[in-house]
Amino acid sequence: MSSPQTGAGDPRRSLELLWREGGAKEGRPGPKPRFTLDQVVATAIALADRSGVTALNMRAVADELGTGPMTLYRYVPGKAELLDLMVDRATEPSPEDLATAGSTWREHLVLLAEGTWDGFAAHPWLLEVNQRRPVMGPGSLAGFDWALRAFEGLDIPGREQNLIITGVMSIVIGAARDHLIGDSSDTPPPTTESEWWAAQEPYLIRASEGGDYPRLAAVNTDENAWSFNGREAMRFTLDAFLDGVGRRWTLDR
Numbered sequence: 025m026s027s028p029q030t031g032a033g034d035p036r037r038s039l040e041l042l043w044r045e046g047g048a049k050e051g052r053p054g055p056k057p058r059f060t061l062d063q064v065v066a067t068a069i070a071l072a073d074r075s076g077v078t079a080l081n082m083r084a085v086a087d088e089l090g091t092g093p094m095t096l097y098r099y100v101p102g103k104a105e106l107l108d109l110m111v112d113r114a115t116e117p118s119p120e121d122l123a124t125a126g127s128t129w130r131e132h133l134v135l136l137a138e139g140t141w142d143g144f145a146a147h148p149w150l151l152e153v154n155q156r157r158p159v160m161g162p163g164s165l166a167g168f169d170w171a172l173r174a175f176e177g178l179d180i181p182g183r184e185q186n187l188i189i190t191g192v193m194s195i196v197i198g199a200a201r202d203h204l205i206g207d208s209s210d211t212p213p214p215t216t217e218s219e220w221w222a223a224q225e226p227y228l229i230r231a232s233e234g235g236d237y238p239r240l241a242a243v244n245t246d247e248n249a250w251s252f253n254g255r256e257a258m259r260f261t262l263d264a265f266l267d268g269v270g271r272r273w274t275l276d277r
Contacts, residue, residue, distance in 0.1 A: 031157025033104030042161030064099045065109045076209040077149035114147045116163025132174035144200040151205045195261050203254025
């Protein structure tokens, strides 16, 4: 099954809805709208949080709202446009987030990484969405504008500011996909994750001790070699990346 994708619907309608230039069509015949567009989006996000983005469809969202699928078309043209709205809302920083800033460029980028990780932990379905065509709505842009605050007062070209932020986000997304994304809801595995690792353990031990993988065996002599979680893996790579950023632009002098 292909991944859901942002930007897969009518761009004109998605942008109108993202920027609230259009919503439920008041002029259509029939009863007045029962819901707000915000309620529809929040309900869809809650559904995806609980069941994954593959469970998202107009009928499922309508069921959550206690209405029929056709009612939702008074608010959004279809699932593709709804997904654009969901991504923008789920990635929108809170007023408290926007009021927070690191005291240095590095601290600010660490806040960006940690906040993004927390966002994926709260909405792991975001990791399943192909965002090759990114949503450029008010929520997403507010978050990006806040991220650029790291470079205020620094002599770094705009292109390179974008590249640094892209690097930070790539590190977070890569680690989050390895550690936060859940099992497939379409064909869930018959075992738990711990049972899966328990089944592999004797094979890994034999492989490590058999002499065919000497570098793996050497790493395994460190009893703490595998004692890290996803957030720690993200922070290790992020810190190394930021060390390089600081040296390249002499930001720490």
